[in-house]
Amino acid sequence: DAGVTQSPTHLIKTRGQQVTLRCSPKSGHDTVSWYQQALGQGPQFIFQYYEEEERQRGNFPDRFSGHQFPNYSSELNVNALLLGDSALYLCASTFGDTEAFFGQGTRLTVV
Amino acid sequence: GDSVTQMEGPVTLSEEAFLTINCTYTATGYPSLFWYVQYPGEGLQLLLKATKADDKGSNKGFEATYRKETTSFHLEKGSVQVSDSAVYFCALSEWNDYKLSFGAGTTVTVRA
Numbered sequence A: 001d002a003g004v005t006q007s008p009t010h011l012i013k014t015r016g017q018q019v020t021l022r023c024s025p026k027s028g029h030d031t032v033s034w035y036q037q038a039l040g041q042g043p044q045f046i047f048q049y050y051e052e053e054e055r056q057r058g059n060f061p062d063r064f065s066g067h068q069f070p071n072y073s074s075e076l077n078v079n080a081l082l083l084g085d086s087a088l089y090l091c092a093s094t095f096g097d098t099e100a101f102f103g104q105g106t107r108l109t110v111v
Numbered sequence B: 001g002d003s004v005t006q007m008e009g010p011v012t013l014s015e016e017a018f019l020t021i022n023c024t025y026t027a028t029g030y031p032s033l034f035w036y037v038q039y040p041g042e043g044l045q046l047l048l049k050a051t052k053a054d055d056k057g058s059n060k061g062f063e064a065t066y067r068k069e070t071t072s073f074h075l076e077k078g079s080v081q082v083s084d085s086a087v088y089f090c091a092l093s094e095w096n097d098y099k100l101s102f103g104a105g106t107t108v109t110v111r112a
Helices: none
Strands: A005-007 A010-013 A019-024 A031-037 A044-050 A053-057 A064-068 A074-078 A087-094 A106-110 B003-006 B011-014 B019-021 B023-026 B032-038 B044-050 B056-059 B062-065 B075-077 B086-093 B106-111
Touching: A005 A087, A010 A019, A019 A087, A019 A106, A031 A074, A044 A064, A074 A087, B003 B086, B011 B019, B019 B106, B023 B032, B023 B086, B032 B062, B044 B062
Parallel strands: A010 A106, B011 B106
Antiparallel strands: A005 A019, A019 A074, A031 A044, A031 A087, A044 A053, A064 A074, A087 A106, B003 B023, B019 B075, B032 B044, B032 B086, B044 B056, B056 B062, B062 B075, B086 B106
């Protein structure tokens, strides 16, 4: 079992650009959550996808959007990148009330 | 809203020392409480959890007890090893909420 896989592992983008991050959940999991972890801080909840719909959203602007595919994989899109979007983006998957499994994250640097 | 406050780090210890990381929380309901660990270059892993008052979570020699009266969930280990060097996060999840709310994390370094 490969667990939660995220791609790419590292990414450098320029202010104003758009970025797409990808996540494949652990086998058997149907729910995907995205978190932003700024340097030296704890992860902050962005949103959660279940049955291909956004089920809950954290306090993030509309520049952050997502998608879930029929195979449960998910994408996080960020438009009009700001320097402050530089962070580690973590994907977590679950099934029902089971433990959340986290991927290793995508390190996004905005220059 | 829900929030978690953790003891600030970094914490540096010698091998076999006793470790305590304080965690207190604010929640509107009856949350489940968690400790996650993040080893260098890796994602977060669940270390232990407790779902109701007075529950004790334990794993790999670590323990934490859910104290409703003091709204705390302090992490303890009696004898740390170099391999315990990591960042530790306290987190909570309300019964009617899908998200995890994390503390800022505490970096622990154990010296041989």
